[in-house]
Amino acid sequence: MSGVIRVYSKFIVNQLFRDYYASKNLDVISPSMMNKREFGFLSFDNVMIRHKSFLNKNELFNFLREFVPADAYYSCAYYENPQANMDAKGWLGADLIFDIDADHIPTPCGKTHDEWTCIGCGFSGKGITPEKCPVCGKAKFETKTWPCEVCLETAKKEATKLLDMLIQDFGLSDKEIQVFFSGHRGYHVHVESQAIRALDSVSRKEIVDYVSGLGFDVAFYGLYKGKSKKHFHSTFLNISGWRKRLVSGLLNFIFNAKAEDFKKLGIKANIGQSIFSNKDLILKTLSEKGELGLIKNVGVKTWKKIVEHIVKVQSAKIDTVVTTDIHRLIRLPGTLNSKTGLKKVGFPLSAMDDFDPFKHGIAFRKGALRVFVFSAPAFRIGSEVFGPYINQRVELPTAAAVFLVCKDRAKVVE
Ligand SMILES: [Zn+2]
Ligand SMILES: [Zn+2]
Incomplete structure (x- = not known):
């Protein structure tokens, strides 16, 4: 969640998230072997709570309803004691996770809608955030990115290449693979298979190298x-x-x-x-x-x-760090992404072409909100296109308003 989100706006977004999690037919998918997983939650006050565990879906849902997280995560790993500290957890294995995010894929439009500023020296640029600041060498940046339709389409193409490799080259079955829209700028691919569960970081790095064509001779x-x-x-x-x-x-x-x-x-x-x-x-x-x-x-x-x-x-452009981290927390499917108010949502591999993140990812389908938009490029939610806006007051359908507020491009007006 954007740190600078306005107080009143945050209050409204928090209320909407509360209503979402209170829904009777809440579509949050509890992971397999959930009592062996670690859960983590980011609160609306930016506090990260980790090492939570739940015995069943009911416990998890009750927690979501009471706590109302800005973001909810679970571990790709299985543990003997998921609620213990890291060194006492007893690692039993982990799913194989791929993160395909516009942050790592060069697109022509990235240069127009993404910016980064070095926290060390203030140097700034457009497009993909560098690993280190070219001026002072520090690796901390403030970024301003946009979940753009073209970038998401590019990310989907990368995901398609990855899926093809997992099935054709690694011999995984489509039943072992799940694909999700992350709710922001990319796609997650989860692989749950006995064959990969025990692989260590080094072996996972081999898989990363293969799919990203690294060290190709x-x-x-x-x-x-x-x-x-x-x-x-x-x-x-x-x-x-x-x-x-x-x-x-x-x-x-x-x-x-x-x-x-x-x-x-x-x-x-x-x-x-x-x-x-x-x-x-x-x-x-x-x-x-x-x-x-x-x-x-x-x-x-x-x-x-x-x-x-x-x-x-x-090659498939994946975030290499995510795949090699055998303790990684990943967003829980069906929960809301506080960067957009969209939800992480899965779809069958066969529906890849028809999946529309700005339609199937919508969580708030009712009502409207009045917002003051500082600046926003044109964007689409469902079948409607909004903006571009600059310093203006507009009434928008809830999903579109929340999207702008979460991206810190607008504030809710009373
Ligand atoms: Zn710098
Ligand atoms: Zn773009």
């Missing part, structure tokens, strides 16, 4: 300068895993490439031209023999640049 695929007459003998035809992803990515790239696309990858104009004018031959040898073929003056270095670009395109 093109020589492993035959892309190196050998002694033979051919510059290289690429072996891309084993049609599974990354080989398959590379072949389809390469076919797609070469087929659609324009001369300037090669230039963008740092390939000289005459070499780009050679590829461009031999498109048909390249596509034929690649799809039939799994080889990149021998085009005059197009050598290993050039193909390496192209393949590395394909790896970037085909």
